[in-house]
Amino acid sequence: MSALAVSELENLLRRQGLGSAVKTPDPARYPPVPTGFTELDRLLGGGAPRGEIVACLGDLSAGCTSVGLSIAARATQRGEKAAYVDASDGFDPAGAARAGVELDRLLWVRCNARKANARRQAPGQRFGRPTQAAQAWKATKILASSAAFEWIVLDLIGLAVNELREMQRSPWVGLRQAIAQGRTSVLVLASEHVTGSTAACTLRCKRRSAAWRGSRGPSVLLTGTSFEASLESRRRGMGRASSSCLLETRR
């Protein structure tokens, strides 16, 4: 069946009041929201989808945090609530404020390495669970089921490989069901795939260059960074596959 025919069938079901049977979200009900990067919005077909999991993958300094903070900034500026679940405790409040995030509308969940280690070493805990990742997962699940936040940024960058493996085994389908048909979206920032096939779209970021001003000495200043974002996978009807764009940030 062609994509057009599927779309027509879905619209017919919605008109008949059977919208719950439709898997793809109704774009008219919760239209995608701008990410702050015009090129990225174009790549995603209008912006980041509502009620979905979006994955943004890349190494440290690849630009994932810029995407996360830009989405959080636009959301909080619109008056929405955002939560930043910080598994590796790398969030910088001053940097986020400079990136435009309204800090009073942002809930920062700092996963506690000390508590995680204490639990690992507690008697009776025979199998050391990487609890920093587990803390992040549990907090995200609670936030998603509360439906009190429009955006949840789950930042897994900087976690060890074994902790990411643990995250891969988490029940992402349950998380997706918790936010489906709602306004809450989850943006997952990680260095490798953790969401399986539950993400509506997966972006891959890659560092390109840094922009400097001045020639030498104290006059030299970092003025921005640029990175490339490509749509690695997507669900039907969402963005353009196998395309990429160049994103730039300014200081």
Place this chain on the structure above:
Amino acid sequence: MKLYGCLWAADFPVAVEQRRSASSAAAAAVVFSGKAPGVVVDAANQAARAAGVRPGMTLAQAEGRWIAAQTNGEKAPPLLAAERDEAAEHRAQRELLDAALTVTPRVESTGPGMLALDMSGLRDVHASARALAAQAEQLGLPANIAVSPNRFAAVAAAQTQPGITHVYPDEVRGFLDSLTVGMLPLEEHESRTLGLWGVRTVGELARLSPDELTARFGDRGARLSKLARGESESVLEAWEAPRVFEQHREFDWQLESIDDLSFPLADMLKSLCDDLERHGASVSTLRIWLKLADGSRQERAVPLGYPLTDAEALLKLVRIEFGAKPPGGAVEALRLAAQATPRRYVQHHLFERARPNPEKLAVTLMRIQEIVGPGHLGSPAEAAVHRPGAFHLIPFEPGGEERGSQDAPGVAFRRFRPPVEAEVIEEKKTPIYVSSAAAEGSVERCSGPWRTSGAWWTNDPWDLAEWDVELPDGVFRLSCERVEELWQVVGVYD
């Protein structure tokens, strides 16, 4: 017909002190407050005033006046001086209130030693007044009582007439006319102005045109005129005993698990919330006392981020509390006490985005705090210091309207907590090679140093030079502790 009563215990602070010290009421006494040398007399009884002692004098002045009265040959009683005890005054006021509540259920605590009573509809008003006077006498706080259909007349009569006084409806105007204007609740400038006009009595004030008084004194002029003419209508603010919201239950069997405990807890919380609902209150802190099977007792407080009246939400929070800190034994008895606070009613803005349900949000935040621990959850706020990376967390209370959007996305920065130690090779005091667990390589470009220092007057000073360096893996920020020459990678631009 409306009927007001007024109880007035003259020189209340002194009477309370004399009751405490069991000294004779006839003895001259003063109470004072403040610290030397600014000790000031707050109140003096009749005997002390007869010797010339007045409130507002310093204690030394009062004693001097008393000695002078003695040396002048006047019959001055010994002056007793005691420090004012406001807690004892509160207790005495409460005793008077309890006594008045045996006469009528509507009593207002007007001020120290003064009560206003609603005596309308009492079968024998005089007998009630006598009974109240006898109770006050028994408490060691002799009081005057006056009854009148006009509240101001009742108050003035209690303050000026000893014993029990009745001011009947046809006597009100005549009684008020005879009072000095000082009996009215005047402000200093009003008192001065009336003195300049030659108004000495309430009757003289009553004869002035209400419109003229309003023109000169505003709304207060109209109110004073009504008071003077005996036409004022006042609302009695009936005193209510502070409510205690508690639930207590002893079990016939021992409850060993949280699930077992949940059934009686749900029932107790429901009763507690219903009681709070009836009184327009909500819980700000829930205190729990447990009696365990081994005889030990436990007390714990469940602080709530938002005042709640939802029993289900409270049950979830209590379960979270018990999940985090299990009782450690079977429970035999349970007591819950709610610290009540008036309910908050929030008026939402028509054009503002709907806020999350506060009760649901409080439960959500508490559940997450249980996972990450206290101090790891909230809204980030930049600290008011120049130390790089300084911040603090404040309670998450979103609100406000939409704010303007930024044009271009800003550069994001990630911090390494704790910072990663690094070895740095410098050339002409500029980093040219970095080696650390976070990043390694030759510096392609760099900017800096930005020097900051502070808190040199504390045990935790800082003196840093920071650099932005571009390495093969990205742009990192280096920090050099200038005193110990300690290099660290503090973060990365991502």
